[in-house]
Amino acid sequence: MTRQEPNELSTGKRRTALRHYHQARWNEPILFELSCAGQRGILVPEVEEGIRNAVGDARDSLPQSMRRRDPPKLPELSQPHVLRHYLRLSQENLGADLNIDVGQGTCTMKYSPKINDQLARSSKMADLHPLQDEETIQGILEIFYRFEQILKEISGMDRFTLQPAAGSAAIYTNASIIRAFHHARGDRARNEIITTIFSHPSNAACARTAGFDIITLYPDDDGYPNLAALRAAVSGRTAGLLITNPEDTGIFNPRIEEFVRVVHEAGGLCSYDQANANGILGITRAREAGFDLCHFNLHKTFSSPHGCGGPAVGATGVTRALARFLPVPVVDFDGNKYYLDYDRPESIGKIGPFYGVAPVVLRSYAWVMALGARGLREVAEIAVLNNNYLLKKMLEIPGVSAPYAKGKRRIEQVRYSWEGLTQATGVHSEQIGLRAADFGVHYWTSHHPYVVPEPCTLEPTESYSKDDLDEYAAILAHVAAEAERDPELVSTAPHNSTVHTIDHEPLDDPARWAMTWRAYLKKHRRERMP
Amino acid sequence: MNDGKSVVYPYIPNSAPETKAQMLKDVAAESTEDFFEDVPERLRIKGMMNLPDPFPSEWALKKHVEGILAKNRTAAECLSFLGAGCWQHHVPAVCDEVNQRSEFLTAYAGEPYDDHGRFQALFEYTSMMGELLDMDVVNVPTYDGYQAAATALRMAARITDRQEVLVARTMCSGKLMKIRDYLKPDVELRLLDYNRLTGHLDLDALRSAISSNTAAVYFENPSYLGFIETAGNEISGLAHDFGALSVVSVNPITLGVLTPPARYGADLVCGDIQPLGMHMQFGGGQAGFIATRDEEKYVMEFPSRLFGITSTRVEGEYGFGDVAYERTSFAQREKGKEWVGTAAALWGITAGVYLALMGPKGMTEISDAILARARYAMLQLSKIGGIQTPIFQSPHFGEFVVNFDDTGKTVGEIHRALLQHGIFGGKDLSREFPELGESALYSITEIHSQEDIDRLAQELKEVVA
Numbered sequence: 001m002t003r004q005e006p007n008e009l010s011t012g013k014r015r016t017a018l019r020h021y022h023q024a025r026w027n028e029p030i031l032f033e034l035s036c037a038g039q040r041g042i043l044v045p046e047v048e049e050g051i052r053n054a055v056g057d058a059r060d061s062l063p064q065s066m067r068r069r070d071p072p073k074l075p076e077l078s079q080p081h082v083l084r085h086y087l088r089l090s091q092e093n094l095g096a097d098l099n100i101d102v103g104q105g106t107c108t109m110k111y112s113p114k115i116n117d118q119l120a121r122s123s124k125m126a127d128l129h130p131l132q133d134e135e136t137i138q139g140i141l142e143i144f145y146r147f148e149q150i151l152k153e154i155s156g157m158d159r160f161t162l163q164p165a166a167g168s169a170a171i172y173t174n175a176s177i178i179r180a181f182h183h184a185r186g187d188r189a190r191n192e193i194i195t196t197i198f199s200h201p202s203n204a205a206c207a208r209t210a211g212f213d214i215i216t217l218y219p220d221d222d223g224y225p226n227l228a229a230l231r232a233a234v235s236g237r238t239a240g241l242l243i244t245n246p247e248d249t250g251i252f253n254p255r256i257e258e259f260v261r262v263v264h265e266a267g268g269l270c271s272y273d274q275a276n277a278n279g280i281l282g283i284t285r286a287r288e289a290g291f292d293l294c295h296f297n298l299h300k301t302f303s304s305p306h307g308c309g310g311p312a313v314g315a316t317g318v319t320r321a322l323a324r325f326l327p328v329p330v331v332d333f334d335g336n337k338y339y340l341d342y343d344r345p346e347s348i349g350k351i352g353p354f355y356g357v358a359p360v361v362l363r364s365y366a367w368v369m370a371l372g373a374r375g376l377r378e379v380a381e382i383a384v385l386n387n388n389y390l391l392k393k394m395l396e397i398p399g400v401s402a403p404y405a406k407g408k409r410r411i412e413q414v415r416y417s418w419e420g421l422t423q424a425t426g427v428h429s430e431q432i433g434l435r436a437a438d439f440g441v442h443y444w445t446s447h448h449p450y451v452v453p454e455p456c457t458l459e460p461t462e463s464y465s466k467d468d469l470d471e472y473a474a475i476l477a478h479v480a481a482e483a484e485r486d487p488e489l490v491s492t493a494p495h496n497s498t499v500h501t502i503d504h505e506p507l508d509d510p511a512r513w514a515m516t517w518r519a520y521l522k523k524h525r526r527e528r529m530p
Numbered sequence: 531m532n533d534g535k536s537v538v539y540p541y542i543p544n545s546a547p548e549t550k551a552q553m554l555k556d557v558a559a560e561s562t563e564d565f566f567e568d569v570p571e572r573l574r575i576k577g578m579m580n581l582p583d584p585f586p587s588e589w590a591l592k593k594h595v596e597g598i599l600a601k602n603r604t605a606a607e608c609l610s611f612l613g614a615g616c617w618q619h620h621v622p623a624v625c626d627e628v629n630q631r632s633e634f635l636t637a638y639a640g641e642p643y644d645d646h647g648r649f650q651a652l653f654e655y656t657s658m659m660g661e662l663l664d665m666d667v668v669n670v671p672t673y674d675g676y677q678a679a680a681t682a683l684r685m686a687a688r689i690t691d692r693q694e695v696l697v698a699r700t701m702c703s704g705k706l707m708k709i710r711d712y713l714k715p716d717v718e719l720r721l722l723d724y725n726r727l728t729g730h731l732d733l734d735a736l737r738s739a740i741s742s743n744t745a746a747v748y749f750e751n752p753s754y755l756g757f758i759e760t761a762g763n764e765i766s767g768l769a770h771d772f773g774a775l776s777v778v779s780v781n782p783i784t785l786g787v788l789t790p791p792a793r794y795g796a797d798l799v800c801g802d803i804q805p806l807g808m809h810m811q812f813g814g815g816q817a818g819f820i821a822t823r824d825e826e827k828y829v830m831e832f833p834s835r836l837f838g839i840t841s842t843r844v845e846g847e848y849g850f851g852d853v854a855y856e857r858t859s860f861a862q863r864e865k866g867k868e869w870v871g872t873a874a875a876l877w878g879i880t881a882g883v884y885l886a887l888m889g890p891k892g893m894t895e896i897s898d899a900i901l902a903r904a905r906y907a908m909l910q911l912s913k914i915g916g917i918q919t920p921i922f923q924s925p926h927f928g929e930f931v932v933n934f935d936d937t938g939k940t941v942g943e944i945h946r947a948l949l950q951h952g953i954f955g956g957k958d959l960s961r962e963f964p965e966l967g968e969s970a971l972y973s974i975t976e977i978h979s980q981e982d983i984d985r986l987a988q989e990l991k992e993v994v995a
Contacts, residue, residue: 041887048980058902071890090633093647097632124599127606130813139601165673168871205859205869211715252568306638307876349707354813372584381562465543498646502849510826516660
């Protein structure tokens, strides 16, 4: 046990004690193993005698070929056992509410106010069908409309759709709109999208899915997007630029207007991936930099909880010139009532069913309405202050560096490098992250490819206190010291997690991978399904 | 909120002025302005944004939002027969209990170590879906059933290395718009007509359209228009004869009683899990699934994350992780399959809870109950003069088309009258399928009692009289 004994690090006036942490470990079986024949978790309302008498055995209406003969082989469990199982699994999951979640850079892990969850769960929201008569959905349409006005002010854009169900769906929507814009002018030669390596991989992937060829720009020596490379890349084939700013390094591109101008002069459109907007709310906007499109992740910047990876919304904004291409319907107000406008002949169509993930929109609206313009500005300022504070703490740890933009401040996150530590100890960034998990925090490296060697990306949003940041830095300093002293301790981590080191090889082997329990039984227990 | 005075925000710990001042000092900054030195002056917002005045207290915020939401009239307050892709089922309390847990609700993208629970819960979800669908591979949810269908078709095109898909026309027009936009770059979509009498896919149209260029034949079961496609075997057989795949979209709640598509030849099965424990939420409870056989050729074309079960260094311990991660855009950017990102994981976990609660008996009973209640509704409505239902001579599950042509009234007129009595009629199809005349798609689930259905019949009778 002495191996895991926490130490204490001096952090200013207060001393930061690391926690004696161990994650819950229930050794919880797979649900199917808990099955007990005959048990029931919930009962279905019984069909009334009147109905049974009128229709007889309704299955008789089905041809034999369409009647399932064997019931699905689902587990059989009582209600308390289903609940207990899932509560145990929940304890084996480290939600943002439970930890200092600054280690998931690019994802803007912030506090999701509970009042907003409560409002989103109310029957007045939960029990609305999307196709109800407009007269009965004036409340929710008003929320959509009001929130669009808010986003217009925050971005300077003229129209928004809230239909895309996440950031990547928004990027895809942007790419579809760019295509529609060029095609509407009869220009079908523009088949290239330019992006940067420090913009989210979906900028490349979604644009490719939308049919474009991708040109990826690498940064200049100082880590800034390379203007000369952009000039060399644009041509009559350029459909548009998809770019993040600040990029995932936390560096703001001061020449962003020039980037936009170069692409415009070549006849392309510019789309602003605002996944990293948290540090610039109320500071700078898409409009002033000349962008034609932009999108915000409401599950990141606007506080809607991440839900283990959705549901989410990628709110997409465009200039007046592009509004006609937005997905249908848009929400409008005629001075008297709110309504859904489908009469948009040049629309790219639908991106998803209905109008977007309404409870996410509702939470985001409530979040803005709790803070106002001054509060949003405070969000940005504190997020950036927190980041620069953590940057200072991190750079005090031997073996850590913050590549690029030497001596400059950063916006809302930093992509650090442990290259120095790796060279000294042989311990890699991933392993540092897994050891950090032993102290009850998340940690993430970077998207692929690792342009920054041995990367880690920290984004301490406005939700974390000075003490939180001190603790996080103390954990990483402690792990770095362990790497020097006892590299094996770090490279064999985690030691205090729910599970031990996972065997990854079967997951890449078609003969052994198993994505369902039934496949696992067939492949690993040689059980034949009847 | 007096201007000029500092404000402390409950969501922002370091907005406390003492802490803020100390931290600025610690990083040798005069003010937070120092951090924005790279943002050119002319791009800066001058002063404050023009946003509505906030409601700083939680109480005031709650009153404000509730005040707006109060303008809604919900399906719970009225009697609703709307479906068409989003259905009003009972949501078990345990589903809500689990998906409200902070541990699940606020987690995101942790490793299989700190987020073992999320991996196991989603693996169990895909495992139970696998039983329902009788297929060995199911993805971590994508956005919704529209995306699932669009991706399944692009997967089929990649698997067969062909660029044309044949799609049954009896599809929701919105879904068709989505699929068209999504296939546009790579794949040509051709619509197949339907038999006016039965609604079924016109097999002659299929025979004349299909060729060695066809990547996939796509149909839905039950169809968007409610009828059950009974020629699944023949359609899949024809597809296979030409080396094409059979892609079927299915409503999972029907599978307690209906034959899973894999058993009539489907190679890719897709759909939406909203019926499995998600509140309607104005369309915010959708999540898509795609299922296939366990063959490398299929698995490697999924864009979504696939969670697999594996061992750990401790004997007998289960671990989980990403299967074939290298195929994704996370690993390969534009060289990955389509893209992967945040989608609808929480609804996957919730659907798992739902299936665990329901078990084999629950799923069978709910399918049977919907089948019986919908039959009863068709029977009662068809007795009303001027109303014809179902308009297709086929078996139906929970939805059916009601035609009002002989009443001399439009769907709009009839539904406005029903609304006066607190009833939401089904989705108006008159513009979407003009050939069906004044028709609407009515939906029945396990929550519609005999009394509810009788009330609908009674009100309709008075409205059309």
